Amino acid sequence: MKVAKVYIEYGSLKVNRPFDYLVPENINITKGVRVFINFNHAKIVGYVVDVYETHKSEEELNDEFGYELKYIEKVLDDKPLINDEIEEIVHYLQEETMSSLIKCYQTVLPPSLKPSSSKIKASKLIKKYYKVLSTDYKLNEGQREIVDYILQKGEVCKDDLEFSASRIKTLVNKGVLEEVEREEYRTLIKDFGKSKWKKLTNGQIDALNQIRNSDNNVVLLEGVTGSGKTEIYLHLIKEVIEQGKNALVLVPEIALTPLIIKRISERFDENIAIFHSGLNASEKYDEYRKIINKEVRIVIGTRSAIFVPLENIGIIILDEEHSESYKQDNSPSYHAKDIAVFRSNVHNAKVVLGSATPSLESKVRALTGQYTQVILPNRINNQNLPTTQIVDMNLELKKGNYSIFSESLLEKIEDRLNKNEQVILLLNKRGYASYVSCRKCHYVFKCPSCDVSLTYHKKDETLKCHYCGYSQNYPSICPSCCSNSIRYIGLGTQKIEEEIKKKFKEARTIRMDYDSTSKKYSLEKILEDFDNHKYDILIGTQMIAKGLDFPLVTLVGVINADIGLYLNDFRAGERTYQLLTQVIGRSGRENKKGEALIQTYTPENYVIREASKQDYNDFFRSEVIYRKERNYPPFSIFATLMFKGRNYDETYLLADNMKKYIEQRDKDIFIFGPVSPYIAKENNLYKVKLTLKYKDSKKTLKLIKELIESINNNTKVSLSVIIDPYQD
Numbered sequence: 001m002k003v004a005k006v007y008i009e010y011g012s013l014k015v016n017r018p019f020d021y022l023v024p025e026n027i028n029i030t031k032g033v034r035v036f037i038n039f040n041h042a043k044i045v046g047y048v049v050d051v052y053e054t055h056k057s058e059e060e061l062n063d064e065f066g067y068e069l070k071y072i073e074k075v076l077d078d079k080p081l082i083n084d085e086i087e088e089i090v091h092y093l094q095e096e097t098m099s100s101l102i103k104c105y106q107t108v109l110p111p112s113l114k115p116s117s118s119k120i121k122a123s124k125l126i127k128k129y130y131k132v133l134s135t136d137y138k139l140n141e142g143q144r145e146i147v148d149y150i151l152q153k154g155e156v157c158k159d160d161l162e163f164s165a166s167r168i169k170t171l172v173n174k175g176v177l178e179e180v181e182r183e184e185y186r187t188l189i190k191d192f193g194k195s196k197w198k199k200l201t202n203g204q205i206d207a208l209n210q211i212r213n214s215d216n217n218v219v220l221l222e223g224v225t226g227s228g229k230t231e232i233y234l235h236l237i238k239e240v241i242e243q244g245k246n247a248l249v250l251v252p253e254i255a256l257t258p259l260i261i262k263r264i265s266e267r268f269d270e271n272i273a274i275f276h277s278g279l280n281a282s283e284k285y286d287e288y289r290k291i292i293n294k295e296v297r298i299v300i301g302t303r304s305a306i307f308v309p310l311e312n313i314g315i316i317i318l319d320e321e322h323s324e325s326y327k328q329d330n331s332p333s334y335h336a337k338d339i340a341v342f343r344s345n346v347h348n349a350k351v352v353l354g355s356a357t358p359s360l361e362s363k364v365r366a367l368t369g370q371y372t373q374v375i376l377p378n379r380i381n382n383q384n385l386p387t388t389q390i391v392d393m394n395l396e397l398k399k400g401n402y403s404i405f406s407e408s409l410l411e412k413i414e415d416r417l418n419k420n421e422q423v424i425l426l427l428n429k430r431g432y433a434s435y436v437s438c439r440k441c442h443y444v445f446k447c448p449s450c451d452v453s454l455t456y457h458k459k460d461e462t463l464k465c466h467y468c469g470y471s472q473n474y475p476s477i478c479p480s481c482c483s484n485s486i487r488y489i490g491l492g493t494q495k496i497e498e499e500i501k502k503k504f505k506e507a508r509t510i511r512m513d514y515d516s517t518s519k520k521y522s523l524e525k526i527l528e529d530f531d532n533h534k535y536d537i538l539i540g541t542q543m544i545a546k547g548l549d550f551p552l553v554t555l556v557g558v559i560n561a562d563i564g565l566y567l568n569d570f571r572a573g574e575r576t577y578q579l580l581t582q583v584i585g586r587s588g589r590e591n592k593k594g595e596a597l598i599q600t601y602t603p604e605n606y607v608i609r610e611a612s613k614q615d616y617n618d619f620f621r622s623e624v625i626y627r628k629e630r631n632y633p634p635f636s637i638f639a640t641l642m643f644k645g646r647n648y649d650e651t652y653l654l655a656d657n658m659k660k661y662i663e664q665r666d667k668d669i670f671i672f673g674p675v676s677p678y679i680a681k682e683n684n685l686y687k688v689k690l691t692l693k694y695k696d697s698k699k700t701l702k703l704i705k706e707l708i709e710s711i712n713n714n715t716k717v718s719l720s721v722i723i724d725p726y727q728d
């Protein structure tokens with residue numbers, strides 16, 4: 001008797017173990033395929049993790065298990081969906097993220113292929129082809145025409161035939177034509193033609209050599225936008241391909257994939273697979289099968305593409321490595337960079353992390369020798385960076401200008417409109433939060449113990465810290481200058497658009513934020529239209545900052561640099577620096593000189609100052625001091641324990657008990673909380689959060705694992721863990 005161990009997902013049931021199913025004799029089954037099974041009277045899709053042979057009969061097995069084992073109904077895949085390496089990654093994920101095994105399996109598999117209770121959405125693309133089988137029959141004139149046409153072509157796809165389906169059918173029935181079904185892939189890549197290889201600059205040759213000769217598998221390639229990083233990636237891919245190996249290239253966002261796909265496919269004849277969440281289920285299925293069938297040499301994608309079962313990898317590239325989208329913030333809370341490093345060890349491949357503004361973590365690792373540091377100091381053609389100017393909005397207030405826009409920003413917008421050039425306005429907006437500050441002296445209200453800005457909660461008119469739970473009433477007097485000009489900052493893109501329309505009646509404006517781009521493709525449409533100069537001014541949130549290249553943009557205005565800066569988060573400064581650098585880089589990309597204007601109420605803040613100077617190293621030095629003094633990452637590790645339950649008191653109590661228990665067990669772990677996160681209730685479940693700060697990862701993870709197991713049977717409160725959380 002053959003038995004298969006099958007993982008399933010079933011409602012909210014905690015099924016973190018495989019179930020045993022009998023394999024019917026006529027079915028051939030291997031580890032790694034999906035199957036249809038019956039579970040609780042529902043037909044669902046499961047994932048086979050093991051198949052074993054036993055001498056026991058069905059009756060004996062039923063006796064042993066204590067219930068009647070069921071048979072597998074159907075096998076869904078002809079080949080395993082993942083290979084041994086990916087399975088290793090699943091176990092690594094489970095270890096590192098404290099997630100359930102089934103969640104880890106689901107994470108490495110494309111959504112359309114993951115085991116679940118839902119129906120299968122992805123389908124193979126089957127096309128019909130016709131060829132001539134026999135010419136012995138007597139045909140009428142029309143039929144003759146069809147047969148001659150097909151004879152001439154040899155074989156014709158149904159889609160390319162302009163004859164009526166019924167006439168074809170008649171010929172098939174007569175035995176004149178043969179119909180063959182072929183499985184095909186959907187095409188995602190346009191033919192971009194080919195572009196020539198560029199002669200590398202000395203700086204690029206230097207960098208390339210350093211990457212080639214690095215003892216370390218992981219290389220941090222640091223260089224401002226336009227310094228020629230992508231060109232280096234292309235050369236690295238070329239070398240790898242020539243060695244018979246394959247390349248995996250990640251970008252942080254779907255919006256950036258068309259650009260990199262174009263640049264890679266212009267240079268290579270090899271087959272490419274694309275992998276990101278913008279594809280529909282069937283498209284993903286096709287791309288995934290191309291990889292399983294070893295038909296591609298290069299895979300391009302976003303975060304989840306790090307899990308594709310590409311074999312024989314020679315290089316993994318993460319462009320814009322500092323980007324937060326490489327981190328999944330729900331369980332399993334993995335970072336694509338860690339998976340890349342894991343895989344590079346398996347394949348002995350290089351990992352190249354590219355950025356103009358490396359994450360603090362990566363930069364520290366590069367400086368301490370964990371990564372090799374390679375720097376591209378100049379822009380190609382030594383093109384200048386845009387000139388950047390800080391506008392002190394306090395002075396505007398003093399002048400009696402209470403509008404969102406400074407006078408100089410308005411003047412410059414007007415100037416660009418007159419010259420028929422384009423403008424980008426960035427509203428720095430993250431999450432739901434807004435901070436509170438003093439209008440007179442710019443004092444920002446911060447948590448006395450965590451040194452991060454407090455978040456304004458409108459509902460109960462309080463300021464709160466989301467790390468430690470510190471809370472105070474909305475202040476009426478500034479503790480620094482005793483004035484009573486306290487205000488909170490909060491603003492939307494819609495408001496900005498309204499104001500712009502009031503000031504510039506003729507200007508064609510378009511908004512890009514999460515509200516305006518909810519419909520599929522709408523994001524691409526907006527970008528395309530802006531690129532075609534159907535609009536003069538693009539107003540948006542951080543979505544517009546990355547990688548986009550519009551030659552007519554010569555002015556970038558940052559409306560409120562402060563908002564992101566004073567979020568209740570130790571990464572607030574780093575994020576704002578990255579965002580400002582990126583958006584400034586949008587200005588003056590071609591031959592036109594670019595300009596950027598940063599409006600702020602706190603012009604003295606080091607993040608604003610250094611972003612305007614565009615000197616990453618200066619910023620890094622200041623930021624690292626702040627982190628070090630506070631013992632924040634990368635000098636420690638953060639983990640969130642999120643407790644969820646229907647009853648607030650019960651949930652809080654459990655979190656509080658856990659805190660006391662952990663403190664007792666391990667004095668080296670510092671704990672913030674318990675505290676409610678900004679969104680304190682979700683799906684009728686109350687959320688209570690503990691934030692752990694620690695240094696010894698192994699020891700702490702072991703303890704967390706114990707905690708998870710200890711409340712596994714608790715039906716009232718559940719616990720999920722996020723290691724190194726990026727969001728509240």
Ligand code: ADP
Nearest residue numbers: 198199200201224225226227228229230231380
């Ligand atoms: P980055 O990835 O750092 O932003 P790119 O590789 O995209 O930089 O290079 C910026 C621009 O310069 C691109 O248009 C690219 O085609 C061009 N470029 C890069 N390297 C060279 C080179 N060696 N010679 C000429 N042009 C180059």
Ligand code: ZN
Nearest residue numbers: 447450465468
């Ligand atoms: Zn605090």
Ligand code: ZN
Nearest residue numbers: 438441478481
């Ligand atoms: Zn003040």
